[in-house]
Amino acid sequence: MTFTKQIQVLLKKELLIEWRQKFALNGMLLYVISTVYVCYMSFKFRGGELTPITWNAIFWIVLLFTAMNAVAKSFMLESKNRQLYYYVIHSPQAVIVSKIIYNTILMVFLGMVCLLVYSIVLGNPVQDMGLFILNVLMGSLGFSSVLTMIAAIASKAANGGTLMAVMGFPVIIPMLLMLIKISKNAMDGLAMSQSLDEILVLGAINLVVLALTYLLFPYLWRG
Amino acid sequence: MAQNNTKITGLGWKLTGVLLLIYSFYQGFMGKVPTLDILNESIRNLYFHVPMWFGMTALLAVSMFFAIRYLVTNNAAFDNKSNAFASVGMLMGILGILTGSVWAKNTWGTFWTNDAKLNGAAISLLIYSAYFILRSSFEDEQNRARISAVYNIFAFAILIPLLFILPRMVSSLHPGNGGNAGFNAYDLDNNMRIVFYPAVIAWIIIGTWVSTLVYRTKTVEKFLNEEQNV
Numbered sequence: 169m170t171f172t173k174q175i176q177v178l179l180k181k182e183l184l185i186e187w188r189q190k191f192a193l194n195g196m197l198l199y200v201i202s203t204v205y206v207c208y209m210s211f212k213f214r215g216g217e218l219t220p221i222t223w224n225a226i227f228w229i230v231l232l233f234t235a236m237n238a239v240a241k242s243f244m245l246e247s248k249n250r251q252l253y254y255y256v257i258h259s260p261q262a263v264i265v266s267k268i269i270y271n272t273i274l275m276v277f278l279g280m281v282c283l284l285v286y287s288i289v290l291g292n293p294v295q296d297m298g299l300f301i302l303n304v305l306m307g308s309l310g311f312s313s314v315l316t317m318i319a320a321i322a323s324k325a326a327n328g329g330t331l332m333a334v335m336g337f338p339v340i341i342p343m344l345l346m347l348i349k350i351s352k353n354a355m356d357g358l359a360m361s362q363s364l365d366e367i368l369v370l371g372a373i374n375l376v377v378l379a380l381t382y383l384l385f386p387y388l389w390r391g
Numbered sequence: 392m393a394q395n396n397t398k399i400t401g402l403g404w405k406l407t408g409v410l411l412l413i414y415s416f417y418q419g420f421m422g423k424v425p426t427l428d429i430l431n432e433s434i435r436n437l438y439f440h441v442p443m444w445f446g447m448t449a450l451l452a453v454s455m456f457f458a459i460r461y462l463v464t465n466n467a468a469f470d471n472k473s474n475a476f477a478s479v480g481m482l483m484g485i486l487g488i489l490t491g492s493v494w495a496k497n498t499w500g501t502f503w504t505n506d507a508k509l510n511g512a513a514i515s516l517l518i519y520s521a522y523f524i525l526r527s528s529f530e531d532e533q534n535r536a537r538i539s540a541v542y543n544i545f546a547f548a549i550l551i552p553l554l555f556i557l558p559r560m561v562s563s564l565h566p567g568n569g570g571n572a573g574f575n576a577y578d579l580d581n582n583m584r585i586v587f588y589p590a591v592i593a594w595i596i597i598g599t600w601v602s603t604l605v606y607r608t609k610t611v612e613k614f615l616n617e618e619q620n621v
Contacts, residue, residue: 321541321542324529331528335542339549341553345557373549377545377548380545384462384544387537387540388537
């Protein structure tokens with residue numbers, strides 16, 4: 169099988185598993201909605217004010233925690249034996265690339281749902297919606313590529329859950345800083361050229377992470 | 392190899408490091424420094440605080456280099472070296488934060504403040520703390536070596552934008568940023584350069600030396616443990 173064919177097959181498998189085990193997807197959707205609602209209750213209760221900066225920060229924190237939960241399971245849901253089976257019949261690069269693509273699709277979906285619910289209950293002060301959505305897309309790709317790699321590392325260790333958080337949060341911070349900066353610019357309706365530096369850095373970090381993941385993942389599963 | 396037990400290998404570079412360190416300490420406390428507002432005598436921290444970060448980055452780069460060597464060769468010695476260099480690099484990072492904090496207390500009036508460079512330093516220490524937690528969570532040596540090598544390379548790649556790109560994109564209170572007196576302000580003062588560069592080289596050499604000592608101590612300990620178990 170060619171590389172692209174392998175990715176297609178694996179991606180189809182991921183989507184099928186997700187579709188058949190709807191509890192996982194529904195669980196994540198509920199997770200997003202209830203987290204947003206908790207924020208809504210805590211901030212808008214008795215007419216509390218939510219400044220644009222807080223609105224932005226909370227949005228990204230909700231999305232980060234969602235990504236943590238959604239991506240962490242990508243190597244834990246399937247049994248060790250079945251993973252071994254994939255590695256035997258496919259190249260490891262195809263496995264990781266398909267996981268990243270799948271997680272990106274998942275994160276884009278969850279990010280859009282999050283944005284929708286968030287805007288309905290907490291208002292939407294964003295002026296440049298196009299840039300904001302572009303930012304959510306880039307964030308989805310970034311979160312899923314970094315966290316998929318971290319999840320792959322954590323799944324090899326005994327205390328996977330703790331390690332996922334301990335390794336994931338510091339590593340994601342450079343990316344998160346850029347995302348928050350760009351979305352703040354989008355909220356203020358600044359011209360695209362104002363955010364160009366941040367977009368370039370974010371794209372560069374994304375590229376480096378993707379390239380490293382592609383190169384390093386084969387060493388991870390070899391055990 | 393073991394014909395002469397008292398022989399010190401690499402005497403040349405070690406001696407260079409020690410001499411440069413003595414020189415930088417002497418100049419650091421006794422030498423002439425330019426008198427600037429606010430900074431005053433605390434400008435001497437340039438010889439101690441800044442070389443820590445140079446040292447940390449250099450040692451962590453060497454650690455990543457050995458991580459790559461390990462993945463290529465599967466030789467356990469490279470993993471131990473990678474670990475030793477990472478731990479000494481982390482120690483230098485902690486010393487860098489401490490020397491910076493004391494300086495900040497006297498110059499800015501606070502030990503810690505929300506600043507891009509300070510946050511970058513703190514996060515890089517968090518990233519490498521996670522490296523040691525990851526290492527400690529494996530029983531099997533080969534697994535530990537392989538997976539921590541992968542994380543090490545990954546972590547170093549994240550460290551570069553964190554320490555070198557992001558702080559330059561925002562205004563900062565830290566010397567060398569946003570018009571604050573920094574290294575560039577001393578362009579006219581070559582006296583400081585004559586001390587600063589040797590200090591950087593000295594700390595990198597000392598860091599490397601300590602790392603090799605840590606590596607050798609650990610190797611001997613492991614060997615003795617295995618002897619006992621047999």
